[in-house]
Amino acid sequence: PLRCSGDATLTKERTxxxxxxxxxxxxxxxxxQNTILASGFTILNQITLQxxxxxxxxxxxxxSSRTFFPNLINYITSGPVLIMVLExxxxxxxxxxxxxxxxxxxxKVTHPHSIRAMCGVNLExxxxxxxxxxxxxxxxxxxxxxxxxxxxxxxxxxxxL
Ligand code: IDP
Numbered sequence: 792p793l794r795c796s797g798d799a800t801l802t803k804e805r806t807x808x809x810x811x812x813x814x815x816x817x818x819x820x821x822x823x824q825n826t827i828l829a830s831g832f833t834i835l836n837q838i839t840l841q842x843x844x845x846x847x848x849x850x851x852x853x854x855s856s857r858t859f860f861p862n863l864i865n866y867i868t869s870g871p872v873l874i875m876v877l878e879x880x881x882x883x884x885x886x887x888x889x890x891x892x893x894x895x896x897x898x899k900v901t902h903p904h905s906i907r908a909m910c911g912v913n914l915e916x917x918x919x920x921x922x923x924x925x926x927x928x929x930x931x932x933x934x935x936x937x938x939x940x941x942x943x944x945x946x947x948x949x950x951x952l
Contacts, residue, residue, distance in 0.1 A: 795822065804882040805835065806933035809920035812870035815839075819910040819918060819934040820873060826906060830889055836936060838949055839873050850934060864916055874935050883928050886921040893917060 810823055816871025827834060842850070845866045854860050877886055891898040895917040898908035911918035922928035938951045 800908045804884045805878045806882040806928045808875045810873040814918040832879045833881040837875040841871050888920045890921050895950045
């Protein structure tokens with residue numbers, strides 16, 4: 792059906808994207824950012840960080856009981872990451888589509904034009920992160936970027952959106 796402007800389906804969303812250490816080391820940053828912009832996203836904010844163990848464990852807390860968790864924490868803290876807040880209509884699922892399946896080696900076969908297929912290596916070293924739901928996106932954006940509380944005090948350490 793035709794949608795009128797002002798329809799809820801046209802509301803912009805925000806999602807959290809991250810270029811993981813293998814993406815930075817492999818010099819994929821320009822390609823990934825060009826793809827992001829060419830796909831209609833606005834990059835609202837970005838920061839390059841070297842995650843420490845505690846920050847990485849907090850970010851990936853939902854995976855803390857998984858057998859791959861120690862490897863994941865070692866990998867994500869192995870070098871700097873570039874964290875971005877992306878905005879567009881349908882940002883969360885559109886960014887997930889653009890990055891492709893978790894396992895970059897399988898993505899090379901099934902989704903050859905996805906970012907993980909083109910820049911990633913395997914199930915762990917898959918080059919990029921994307922929030923998996925609107926709820927995760929809200930948590931992940933506030934995890935890395937400054938928010939003010941009701942008293943107007945900053946409650947996290949990076950630049951405000
Ligand atoms: P997603 O990033 O596609 O949402 P998740 O299942 O949420 O995938 O896993 C988070 C990250 O943990 C993945 O992007 C990948 O880097 C890593 N990972 C997931 N499953 C495995 C695994 O079985 N072995 C090693 N690393 C994994």
